[in-house]
Amino acid sequence: MSDYNEEIVPEMCKVTDALGILVGKWKPVILLHLLKNGTQRFNELKRSLPGITQKMLTNQLRELEEEDIIERKVYAQVPPKVEYSITDYGTSLEPILHAMHVWGANHTIHKQTKRNNQAEAK
Amino acid sequence: MSDYNEEIVPEMCKVTDALGILVGKWKPVILLHLLKNGTQRFNELKRSLPGITQKMLTNQLRELEEEDIIERKVYAQVPPKVEYSITDYGTSLEPILHAMHVWGANHTIHKQTKRNNQAEAK
DNA sequence: TTCTACAGTATCCTTTTCTATACTATACCA
DNA sequence: TGGTATAGTATAGAAAAGGATACTGTAGAA
Numbered sequence: 001m002s003d004y005n006e007e008i009v010p011e012m013c014k015v016t017d018a019l020g021i022l023v024g025k026w027k028p029v030i031l032l033h034l035l036k037n038g039t040q041r042f043n044e045l046k047r048s049l050p051g052i053t054q055k056m057l058t059n060q061l062r063e064l065e066e067e068d069i070i071e072r073k074v075y076a077q078v079p080p081k082v083e084y085s086i087t088d089y090g091t092s093l094e095p096i097l098h099a100m101h102v103w104g105a106n107h108t109i110h111k112q113t114k115r116n117n118q119a120e121a122k
Numbered sequence: 123m124s125d126y127n128e129e130i131v132p133e134m135c136k137v138t139d140a141l142g143i144l145v146g147k148w149k150p151v152i153l154l155h156l157l158k159n160g161t162q163r164f165n166e167l168k169r170s171l172p173g174i175t176q177k178m179l180t181n182q183l184r185e186l187e188e189e190d191i192i193e194r195k196v197y198a199q200v201p202p203k204v205e206y207s208i209t210d211y212g213t214s215l216e217p218i219l220h221a222m223h224v225w226g227a228n229h230t231i232h233k234q235t236k237r238n239n240q241a242e243a244k
Numbered sequence: 245t246t247c248t249a250c251a252g253t254a255t256c257c258t259t260t261t262c263t264a265t266a267c268t269a270t271a272c273c274a
Numbered sequence: 275t276g277g278t279a280t281a282g283t284a285t286a287g288a289a290a291a292g293g294a295t296a297c298t299g300t301a302g303a304a
Binding site for chain 4: 245246247248249250251252253254255256257258259260261262263264265266267268269270271272273274
């Protein structure tokens, strides 16, 4: 049990709050796209996310906007133009996304290794 | 856009994998309890998680066990005794949980501040 | 004049997640 | 002899998340 525990008391834990913002089938990928490519238009994002429906994309973007993670900029044009980008505040999520990516990548290996060991033990 | 981006390519992102392990209504709290209090028996955990059903607790524990995050130790006794604890590997999640907790706590403040500013602006 | 691009809504349906409740076996205690 | 504690399982149902599909209005191009 490490030093961290002094700070996280399960009863007042905010992990679930943070998690709630990242959870959603497409949210992490959307964030990574915006972080990597900067400002993107709605259909640009849609094309980057094969399989997503318009409804889902709208909904995930709205939820991220609600939390001040991304910004939505509407241009009064026809046909419409709407641009999405990460807010300055939103970039504070980057280290967490990065840590999760690294952990996730390692986990894939960990599980593979475990499977191999189990097969070998037979 | 920071240096991190060199490493996380949305197309091969593992964030969702990591997220999948943490997601579940009770998983973060269960992990925090085990990290804080060490080995715990089934009913001990149950008492620490007001509102959880036995089915849910069993199911969340099984999922975490499946990913090698926690260990389940059964004692051949009657009445039964089963102990749960974080594996060594499981502790590798701690920095992430900690980062999310800190971010989440700050986010609560951020949202409050935003609300205040908006109210003030009227 | 019909077609396309744009950024969405609206409606319905399926799948997944979570909850509620009842049930199990057995040792020990009063 | 009946009640309690233990660690679950079984079954049914409610709620939330996600998917499929059709529709909108308007400018500009073919």
